[in-house]
Amino acid sequence: MKKLRRSGRLVDMTNYLLQHPHSLISLTYFSERYQSAKSSISEDLAIIKDIFESQKIGSLLTVAGASGGVKYIPVVNEEEAKGNIEALCKQLADQERLLPGGYLYMMDIIGNPHLMNQVGRLFAAMFSNKKVDVVMTVATKGIPLAYAVGTYLDVPVRIVRRDHQVTEGSIVSINYVSGSTKRMQTMSLAKRSLQPGSNVLIIDDFMKAGGTIRGMMDLLEEFQANVAGIGVLVEAEDVEERLVDEFISITKLSEVDVKEKKIKVETGNFFEKLAEMTEVKQ
């Protein structure tokens, strides 16, 4: 790579850091990449840190010492997040998405990669100080959000299947009762895909009674893995008995009236949970 001036280095380093969230990058790496002195690289990083933090792009942690370097951690830009979530609530409340049986058409939202990345970034930022080794979701609609979270946390994703037809070697299956329909169902995960002791962040698109998520928690127990947290895109409020206590929701479906064709959606508990987690940190 040819020698770059400061302006060029700033552009290239910004790209490099954004492509490698949560990775420790040594000063030596950048110094060799740009054929520049470490002192110049340190000055570049100070500029990037200043902008990343003032613009709420993320924080830039400096790790001192021989094996030291710099690490980019995505953060929550609360103001931007509020705007995005409010826009999402409005979009969800569109009566056109109401389907027979009170289901909501969601593919326009879940099928929007930009939106999924925005929301995934929020969960990743929230869990950036927690130990998360793996993001887990269940097929099908939770997958896009789970990958967005995995991208920003730089951890692998595991997909639980709702059947036995898994061509992935020996599998662990459990039965669970879907909370809303009360039907007995099966979910499976390939045995070799999760190490015992892993800390797992469970992500899904929708939670009503929480039967599916409860199922994933039971499955994690079979793997002797731990629940690091639970995050859902949409929480349905109108539930007799919830099977999951502790979770984070981006939006809350507070009313679905099929007859009147009315959907009421509000912001979930995300910001309350964010405040709690920030308090604990201080």
Added chain:
Amino acid sequence: MKKLRRSGRLVDMTNYLLQHPHSLISLTYFSERYQSAKSSISEDLAIIKDIFESQKIGSLLTVAGASGGVKYIPVVNEEEAKGNIEALCKQLADQERLLPGGYLYMMDIIGNPHLMNQVGRLFAAMFSNKKVDVVMTVATKGIPLAYAVGTYLDVPVRIVRRDHQVTEGSIVSINYVSGSTKRMQTMSLAKRSLQPGSNVLIIDDFMKAGGTIRGMMDLLEEFQANVAGIGVLVEAEDVEERLVDEFISITKLSEVDVKEKKIKVETGNFFEKLAEMTEVKQ
């Protein structure tokens, strides 16, 4: 937002552009964002363009006129891509992933968001000059790659289901014959999720005879939509009769010997197809 100096603007603009591939961003937007003259913004963009292009991050198109602005288009860094694909081939050839029946365990690869984003970027870069309105895949394992492609092309993703149990309103279903097992199967897509005339890039993780992809092509016909292209992560070579002629593959499984526990993997036709497409452009 407070007034930023050039160094700060370069960092923030780089982030902004990377977050908005294929979006036209007006000079006015940046000029207001940084309270800076358009002439300064133009100079900033010239620096970013120079680095994006020399580092093969992407090209920066300038659109002149009143409604003009700048657009970031991801490109293929061939050298980097070759290294990444070779590493992937090596990873795929690991005999530990061989399962009974000649299946391969793939969740470690498909479950790696960073890798999926790398490969998705390749497909997106390759199709950046073609008209793609939607990326389509079939549940489950093609979803991560499809979203990576959708992210870099900034287009929505649609997920075809292998069952009728779709709670998404009225659906269009077709029967198709899985090429390798010769079994009759069903795939469905919500009717409202795809507009007639859409140009659809089909993405999947694995193609053997191509029955599933043929099925998706037939489904597109029902929607009066067009196939813009077909991309797969792994192509299996040992096939009697292929049901799909024109496709792009990242890797090619040229031999799976269950008895000898041997897997042979080579680079797919990606670079040949890339050369063809580049020729046509010139």
